[in-house]
Amino acid sequence: MSYLKTALATATALTATFGFASAANAQAFYLQEQSARGAGRAFSGEGADTGAASLWWNPAAIAGIENMDVSLSASAILPRGKVVDNGTVIRRPGQAFAPVGGDPVAKNPINNGVLPAFAVGIPLNDRVALGLAVSSPYSFTTDYAEDSWARYTADKTKLLTVDIQPSVAVAVTDWLRAGAALNVEYTDASLSNALPNLLATLPDGRQVLKGDGWDLGWSAGVQMHNDFVTVGISYKSAIEHKLKGSLEISGLLGPLAAQNRTLDGVSASFYTPAQIIVGARFKVSPALTLNTQGIRYTWSKFDAIRLGAPLNTAIPEGYQNSWSLAGGFDYQASEKLILRAGVQHASTPTVDGERDARVPDSDRWNFGAGGTFQATPRLALDAAFNYVDFEDETIDRTTAAFAGTPVQTPIVVNGTLRNAKAFIFSLGGRMTF
Template sequence: MSFRTKAPLLATAALVSAFGLQGTAHANAFYLEEQSARGAGRAFSGEGADTGPDSLWWNPAAIAGIEENSVSIAASAILPKGDVVDNGTVIRRPGQNFVPITGNRLARDPINNGVVPSGSFAFRLGDRVAVGMAVTSPFSFTTNYDADSWTRYSADKTRLRTIDVQPSIGVVVTDWLRVGGALNVEYTDATLSNALPNILASQADGRQELKGDGWDFGWTAGVQLHNDFATVGISYKSSIEHTLKGDLNVTGLVGPLAAGNESLSGVKARFNTPGQVIVAGRFRATQALTLNAQVVAYSWNKFDTIDLGAPVNQQIPENYRESWSLAGGFDYAVTPKATFRAGVKRAVTPTQDTQRDARVPDANRWVYAAGGSYQLSPRFGIDAGVNYVDFSDETIDRPTIAAGSTIITNGRLENAHAVVLSLGGRFSF
């Protein structure tokens, strides 16, 4: 394979792999769950079984049977910390032996702080039917490794923004059964870059940058079963086949590699994000106390390859595995106006050993949450939540080929954690 083929191949693969950095926020791998300040206060432990527009993202049946029109907005500040450490990564340039990678062996806090907005509304169309919409940002982040970082040949600078618009309908079928359906319209925009090694270590690195975007579609369907004491919600969010189309620029290669300097347009990458099966329950233990639980099964095995179109025409294996999360929590009505919440969540990463790189420093995590709501008036209330996310230490050990050089990665994610602060407001009319 010529370098002219390898350059766009690697850059396009990096574009898709960058989605994995979302795992350092709250949920796992590509998925960001900060779509409700109310849910954040209980570690998102009962969203598929709760009612109102705050739960639309998880289950469109949540708006069936609402008694008032309502609007909800929220924002979550994500404050991640962590170290990406080199433990002996080596590089072999063409015709040479393996030698230790040069550069800064410690990348401290490479993932930038960020704010994730969300909003939703629901309107009654009679006693049994309601329509609504959720606008969320499930995949959004910025990461920035230093130019001399040991990770630079696989990850340098990345910016990703996603907007998901979910028009929904909910219907009361019987006194105890509610159903809902939704269309997910998703726009993704990404910019990323990484360094390319020249043949001699004494020569400055080259660079490649790719920008891409695309519109994609999926769907969500769900049911809720209600009685006087409990609600069970079951929903499914479909896998989405994404297509990103962008421009690639490769510069700074010298000598025998200089022919790889080029600009390509129309580079495409196709891949699948996972479907989700969500099962949630809410049980009213007393007049004041409601217990919540939610389990989510993610079909991450659908992210098995990245299919690259012309001029590359290749497949890149990713080999993600199925994963899950389990959360429990409670809501306690302290007064008629004030509610306190708390919860805990366990999430398992879909990334596997020998397949994890610096663009996807994902790991198993525990999430500890607390929050509450206060009704300022009969029409307006506020929600707040704080999460502490504790990540396991994990290996970063996926080999990389860049500009004809082979990098055997030996690194580790250490001391990783995040604080997530969520604030929202609800207005009914």
Template sequence: MTTKSTRLILAGATSLMALTSAGAAHAQAFYLQEQSVRGQGRAFSGEAADTGIDSIWWNPASIAEIQGGEASVHASAVLPRGKVVDNGTVVVRPGTTGEAVGGNPVAKNPINNGVLPSGAIAWGTGKLAFGVSVTSPYSFTTDYASDSWSRYSADKTKLRTIDIQPTVAFAPTPGLRIGVGLNVEHVDATLSNYLPNLSSALPDGHQSLEGKGWDVGWSAGVQYQTGPLQIGLAYKSSIEHTLKGSVTIDGLLGPLAAQNGTINAKAKFSTPWQAVGSIRYRATEALTLNAQVVRYGWSKFDTIDLGAPLNTSIPEDYRNSWSYAGGIDYRVNPKWTLRAGVQYASTPTRNTERDARVPDSDRWNFSAGTSYQMSKSIAIDAAASYIAFKDAPINRTTAAYAGTVVQTPILVDGELQDASAWVLSLGARVAF
């Protein structure tokens, strides 16, 4: 393959690789928070301050006073709905002033339904505990039709992460708990989009990326309990990911036909850090009040850095954001507990930088749940959430073959409309 051909393949791959960690989810941008059914029932309003195995993702200190063993397993069915609508997207091919992108102007329900599993296990002496959680904090699948107006920005996307968090925690004095953990995270991504040929009379070309890699971050937290009040503070670090894989381009015609082929590729990006503050207050023997604030360090996802031979960076320009949640636990009797909560989360995407692969926006999360203690050692949890997303513009300009003489800008003008999601979850906790 010639140097010119390689340069054009890499240029075509640039816009694709820039989407490596993108996706729509249910906490913020491409982060999934459904790692505890108990927590979901109160809209994740008390997790950093609560104790036991189900809070280990938010605060590793939560397991410090475990005596014996605890384990939990969860599964969440995520059912998103919504429309991604074209309001006048234009393709500017070389030598033209631009023309309508064409294709189906409405993409309905482009984010696939899915099932999100998670679980954890821990063992402790009452003052010292060891545990491990397995979660999938960044996972999604989107599927736009081949004739969608968004096809040059997004076609099919599949992102899967596995986060393994080994944890140690201890309680130096009664009521004080401290914990730390490593976050060993694997990413596996398959992403694709269509490419405009130089004439609108020709069918589209296509490009796809496959990549994967392992990287490491850390978590730390502290909890303090005095009387009916529990306070928790925790921090989860950003993780810099490196994906190694390949980019394949096919279907280009005419002067672009020589650019079809496969080339090795590597991209680096960072997930956000999280700083969590949580309070739980036992107002009565039956009623516990919860509140939680999370600051997300999405500004870490500011660029996608591409390695040799391209050696360039693509701006993402995410901003730090917040979520706020309040909720209750109400113990009906020693075996049965009810929960409810509300959460508001702001999007880290900007109104001038949002694309169809990340149709994210501010959202409200309304949740309810319950737990039933079936025996001394087994509890069953259930929860349901309805998430309402604000309508938002999709208008991030991209370009096929960026940086070459055939650069083809895509002037995106669309909107996310009527978006919502149901999340239905079941889980079990076991003491041993």
């Protein structure tokens, strides 16, 4: 257990050092880059694979391991794209609708980032193993210029999660493995946007909402296997994140100046989705293994960000349930080299009429290629490259500043996500002791 404490401290320090990736390529703000091995086949068989590198997807993955297994990886995520204004308008009190103004093209508003992931499996005997995985599954940062056309709906947004997943796994029979885990998550979030003053000639005000908190979820899974096929089925629960923090409003002028304030002790809550994961690996020859995986995400749980007293309001999100489907292969090219490739398609949980510039998301294709070099009998080095192609999509959530007050100011958003893509480079190592 002292080793587990040391591993946790090391992994937490690594995540703090690297920083967190800021664009998801799975769905919305979910990051799936928890394994360089999995990235090479576009995450097509992780729920059915074994070892610490698959712990995030299925806690049964370490059941029956013979040696301590450690996995460490890092993925550099480089998103590119444009968020373009197509005629967004604002109506200040007593005035007609007018163009929102500002720079009509936001280039690469989603920040580059590096996502580390760590996992370890420790056998207690020939059937039972303990595991620990540390990752950042829901994290992103969008950063728009102060003069961007999107400033009234999204200025700077940051979400960082650290998921600590202790697990236990048992080889129940020669063909059945089972596992269960807790998911202890720390969340740190901040959302900011500009606020319009009563006259377009006046500089904008600003509001910043931020908070953090610890929350709890769980995971469970099984794997059924023989000499030719392994099927993995797992479930990761939804997590309700409850944050405590503050709201700061500044820069409002004239009759609006009375609204400038800082409120401490503001509470906020939102859900991240459950995942139902079904994966399979088919050994069709001594050298070739085919992989497939489907995941259902209950993103409809993320229907709003609810703000407690003294605000007692909600920021609507309106996400819908979504899915991903992937296929790929592993090919043993030589005694020391395994080659991989795969493709994944994922649908966006965002919907028309509710999509904003904070998370400019869309359906996407993920193409992956990579491999493993067995450097020594105990050390395997993984590398992968992924190219993610996003469909063009509308940015179209209508909102209002000072909603419900005599100075309510509607903003009718009309924008487009264009030419969005991401380049992802993953490196990792797996070692047994």
